[in-house]
Amino acid sequence: MSGTYSLLCYTRKPTKREEANNEDIAYSMHLALRSHIDGAWTPLNENYGILFAAGVPAASVPASARRACTAARRLGPDHYDAPRRPSPAVGCDAVMPDVDIVLKSLKDPYLFRLRDGRFAVAATRTARGGGSDGSESSAFLLAVSRDLTSYDQLGLVRLDTVAGVNRPAVRYDERTDRYVIRWRDDEGRALMALVDDILNTVGRTVAVTGADRDAARDLPDPQADGAAAYPGIPDAVPGNVITVSEVEAARLIERFGRIYNTGASAPACSLLSSLRGEQAREAVRWLADTRAYLTYSDGSTATRAVDWDAEELERLAQDAESGRLAPGQERTVRGRVRQQVYPVPFAVERADPSVFAWTFNGEPMFLFIATEDADGNCVDPRGGRTHMPLRVADTIEGLSDAAGGREREIDLLRRGDRNAEGREMTGCFWAPELHVIAGRLSILFMPCFDGGPTNPDGTANERAGKPDMWTGRCHIMQLKQDGDGRDLDPRDPANWTVPEPILGPEGEILNPVQRISLDMTVIGDSGRWYYAWQQVGSVWIASFDPQRPARLTSRPRQIVVPEFAWDNLIAEGPNAVVHDGRIFLIYSGSSVGIDYTTGLVTAPADRGADLTDPEAWTKLDYPLQKSGLYNGEWQLGTGHGMWSHDEDGNLIYVFHNAEYEGGRYGGRDAQVRRVHWSAEGMPVLDIETREELDPAYADITMEITVA
Numbered sequence: 001m002s003g004t005y006s007l008l009c010y011t012r013k014p015t016k017r018e019e020a021n022n023e024d025i026a027y028s029m030h031l032a033l034r035s036h037i038d039g040a041w042t043p044l045n046e047n048y049g050i051l052f053a054a055g056v057p058a059a060s061v062p063a064s065a066r067r068a069c070t071a072a073r074r075l076g077p078d079h080y081d082a083p084r085r086p087s088p089a090v091g092c093d094a095v096m097p098d099v100d101i102v103l104k105s106l107k108d109p110y111l112f113r114l115r116d117g118r119f120a121v122a123a124t125r126t127a128r129g130g131g132s133d134g135s136e137s138s139a140f141l142l143a144v145s146r147d148l149t150s151y152d153q154l155g156l157v158r159l160d161t162v163a164g165v166n167r168p169a170v171r172y173d174e175r176t177d178r179y180v181i182r183w184r185d186d187e188g189r190a191l192m193a194l195v196d197d198i199l200n201t202v203g204r205t206v207a208v209t210g211a212d213r214d215a216a217r218d219l220p221d222p223q224a225d226g227a228a229a230y231p232g233i234p235d236a237v238p239g240n241v242i243t244v245s246e247v248e249a250a251r252l253i254e255r256f257g258r259i260y261n262t263g264a265s266a267p268a269c270s271l272l273s274s275l276r277g278e279q280a281r282e283a284v285r286w287l288a289d290t291r292a293y294l295t296y297s298d299g300s301t302a303t304r305a306v307d308w309d310a311e312e313l314e315r316l317a318q319d320a321e322s323g324r325l326a327p328g329q330e331r332t333v334r335g336r337v338r339q340q341v342y343p344v345p346f347a348v349e350r351a352d353p354s355v356f357a358w359t360f361n362g363e364p365m366f367l368f369i370a371t372e373d374a375d376g377n378c379v380d381p382r383g384g385r386t387h388m389p390l391r392v393a394d395t396i397e398g399l400s401d402a403a404g405g406r407e408r409e410i411d412l413l414r415r416g417d418r419n420a421e422g423r424e425m426t427g428c429f430w431a432p433e434l435h436v437i438a439g440r441l442s443i444l445f446m447p448c449f450d451g452g453p454t455n456p457d458g459t460a461n462e463r464a465g466k467p468d469m470w471t472g473r474c475h476i477m478q479l480k481q482d483g484d485g486r487d488l489d490p491r492d493p494a495n496w497t498v499p500e501p502i503l504g505p506e507g508e509i510l511n512p513v514q515r516i517s518l519d520m521t522v523i524g525d526s527g528r529w530y531y532a533w534q535q536v537g538s539v540w541i542a543s544f545d546p547q548r549p550a551r552l553t554s555r556p557r558q559i560v561v562p563e564f565a566w567d568n569l570i571a572e573g574p575n576a577v578v579h580d581g582r583i584f585l586i587y588s589g590s591s592v593g594i595d596y597t598t599g600l601v602t603a604p605a606d607r608g609a610d611l612t613d614p615e616a617w618t619k620l621d622y623p624l625q626k627s628g629l630y631n632g633e634w635q636l637g638t639g640h641g642m643w644s645h646d647e648d649g650n651l652i653y654v655f656h657n658a659e660y661e662g663g664r665y666g667g668r669d670a671q672v673r674r675v676h677w678s679a680e681g682m683p684v685l686d687i688e689t690r691e692e693l694d695p696a697y698a699d700i701t702m703e704i705t706v707a
Helices: 088-092 246-256 277-287 310-321
Strands: 005-012 030-034 041-043 104-113 119-127 139-145 152-159 166-173 178-184 190-195 236-244 261-265 269-271 292-296 301-304 306-308 330-337 350-360 363-372 387-393 410-414 427-437 440-450 475-478 518-525 528-535 538-544 557-560 571-579 582-589 597-604 628-630 633-635 639-645 651-661 664-674 699-706
Touching: 005 104, 005 246, 030 236, 030 246, 104 236, 119 166, 152 178, 236 246, 269 277, 277 310, 292 330, 306 310, 306 699, 310 330, 350 639, 350 651, 363 427, 387 427, 427 518, 440 518, 518 571, 518 582, 528 571, 538 571, 557 597, 582 639, 597 639
Parallel strands: 104 166, 269 699, 350 427, 571 639
Antiparallel strands: 005 030, 005 236, 030 041, 104 119, 119 139, 139 152, 166 178, 178 190, 261 292, 292 301, 306 330, 330 699, 350 363, 350 664, 363 387, 387 410, 427 440, 440 475, 518 528, 528 538, 538 557, 571 582, 582 597, 628 633, 639 651, 651 664
């Protein structure tokens, strides 16, 4: 790359959910770069939103309850927000989505530079879905960013008018060292205001200078500069274009562009001529473990196992053990980079999947467990035949439907089994996850029970006498061990303990607000153990003692709140992995269906951080994974994933997507992909088969020098 680049900010005209472009996605700021070679515009992030308006906590919510609202941390009282009674969650120092926090959208984004060179965005804030929320009568939203990969939303800039603030634009005037704010009122008149520091305007009212003859020239005009001017960007509603440097463009491409394989090689190896017999053969066997070194377009790298030519290795071993190798000789062994492409779908009607690499008394094996989701009914599927399906195989592919995994499923639990309290578990068995806790293979999951005649508020319960998901609570069951501490066979249901409900420090239920708690996972850091799970539509966390895993040792605290329209009022399914000194906690939002997405929060690892503190976590502004094309086919509603590892030690991501055909939703299917780490250290969950390994680089050679 060379020189400067043109960068367009825009929203999109909403089309349909099947194209990952409903109102929640379209009404956000998108970005596109213009090629300096051929002038073509390329949308970033697959034409998906990058800046979403933060939800607004109600004025009645105290600071102690909104600490997990990290995107809204700078937002002050909203003068356009109708008074609301706080939810019961506030009493637990938390907020309830859609009650204590209201989701927002934006339109007409305008990108500009601050005095110090940073980026800023002025936009019209709207109600979720693009309708009026009242603020556009006199204010606009202001956000700042260092590099356009993350944003600090400062809040609303209020102008001394009620005549409308449409298509706001801001420009720093070097000549006067002031910021010029321009907009049109509801009558189409161009108005302006002048401020010394745009960042200090948030929270106070800015005087309107008056009409401006030059404003019409500077303000973007959608009629004159419509989507037709930006071919290659479907449904674009243009904002404005600014110039960015080569370095800034490279940063955007690194984060929001496609990453692809640019080469593969094997390291040079050596073999001692002095080795003989079995020692020589062992040295050649070590050479067979040599991995390929892969390079990528963003500067990132990866390694993969190689299937080296067995005949060539055998000839080398024979020559080595018999002493026919002399110093200085060079030998070449051909190989092919190993790339396992898993069946799609991997497991039909298996949602919230967990794949776990485990060693059973020295025997490596892979286990697969998931939520039964026949035809989208995960409460009492298949006419009430609720069960917990477990699959076991020597390879990950062996767990798949295509390899007979479904036929070999074992039901660890069935409807009617009782928990440690003696209660009959009649439904759900949701989101089972496999973990090792204090050396014991464990399953965390949520069963539910038959509903009572009335709900807690006294109203009639429509699920009375039937499995009621609102009765569900996080449980744990663990694999038994014999007297010598050896694990019993996990394929025998009798070898598992009776499921116990996980309770608070004083023996109380986890969720006093709504009863239901689910999607529990384990995080270990700096010698402390934590559970993270979903309740009240958000992610909560607490510490526990692995020697007593059914009881928390700290009070549950809310750490992730759905604050953006793409979250769609829910944050659930947390799962964590540690990479390069950071904890990557994925979670899912936008409720079950074809809009499901995967979000990300991160925290420092192995530094003694208090993971129960929301301020320890940094949230990504946009989904890490979303609906889109993968290997040329649409995958909708991707989410509720789990990190795991394949046979070669590569990190994989196991998740589900929605069955959707002809406008009909039919449940969720499990999928398996490998994870790529970008040059900046971000996990890439949608690297396609050819992007991961270009077939042109699959065949490689290993050069061996005899020493």
